[in-house]
Amino acid sequence: MAAVERRVEILKSAAAAFRRRGYHGASVDEIASALEMTKGNLYYYFRNKEDILYACHEYSLDILLRLMRDVIAEPIPADQKLRKLILAFVHLILDELQGTALTLDPEALSPPLLAKVIAKRDEFDRGMRAIIQAGMDQGLFAKGDPKMMEFAIMGAVNWISKWFDPAGPMTSSEIGEAFADYLVGRSRVTAVR
């Protein structure tokens, strides 16, 4: 198997472990055992545990930012952009990132690595707020503080990983739809005005 695939495998196992126990609570051995590797072997692929956490963040954020740029470029109204983002975001977190994205405690990173993560996170935040601001200006959303609306949305979505059960009754897209309906509003998008 190519080394780069092996690295992604490790990241997924790590993300799952970090979600369950948190960065400090999850052991390197736990991450390795889930892949039937020895923990020493991980150090062939990553410099240390922090490096794994950082790679998880980078991996998730890069996907997220690509998504954001694609949606921004589409010629659709702001409310539909927001809805699309929420749907894609929920899908991404639940189906590909082992229930984690911005949940993986970044405070565990050392200052230089943390700064790089925050920079990417900021870009994402700016995109979200620009869409929300545009929607408010056009009367698609109730007027208010875009920052608060964004934080509320991101909180609701990020929190999903705390309660989501893959064996539960709801699929990830059902959850995405329900969240988008509530957070963006259903009627405004589908109804004829």
Added chain:
Amino acid sequence: MAAVERRVEILKSAAAAFRRRGYHGASVDEIASALEMTKGNLYYYFRNKEDILYACHEYSLDILLRLMRDVIAEPIPADQKLRKLILAFVHLILDELQGTALTLDPEALSPPLLAKVIAKRDEFDRGMRAIIQAGMDQGLFAKGDPKMMEFAIMGAVNWISKWFDPAGPMTSSEIGEAFADYLVGRSRVTAVR
């Protein structure tokens, strides 16, 4: 100082440390040092670290449940109940619980203690959903899955502790108002129908 007050002081220091670093990331010494105590001294007040975490949860949940019961008993419409709960909840978390409530990783608790925490949490969830269901039945909220709406609200609120900065531009009540406006809707409550 009375021993019971000392215990609460320790809980507040512990809650702050757990919020910053997570349960496993925060050391017992860190909790003690913030109070200018030695770590050994903590063991005069608590059996062990897990006991401290459990006491934090119990302390927060008891306040939360009292709040919930009070609001439920009030003779006001469901949307106003929900708004009141959100306002009080945000205030409670930010101004009294060091930014933590349901954020303090409960998975770190052993099964018996975890079960007790989950039981209280369930009671809170049931209260929230009953209010939401009533509001939907009366046409105060858009129809949908009450469970999803509750999870979205709790996620948004719980996430606040991840970004709130006491030295920042917004007070806890401004944040509460902004969240309540967005999550419950402003017009329905204040406007004459």
Added chain:
DNA sequence: CTACGATTTAAACGCTCGTTCAAACTTGTG
């Protein structure tokens, strides 16, 4: 088959941290 690089292993080290404990100190009471 051989040899060389890539990968994996198992054991060991060292450090951090939760916990214990006996001794010292403080406080209040008769």
Added chain:
DNA sequence: CACAAGTTTGAACGAGCGTTTAAATCGTAG
């Protein structure tokens, strides 16, 4: 002042875990 109960200290321990390393194994090109 004396004594006892309540509280604090500081050092020590033992376990867990991140990391290192040298040797073993595997895969593949010549």
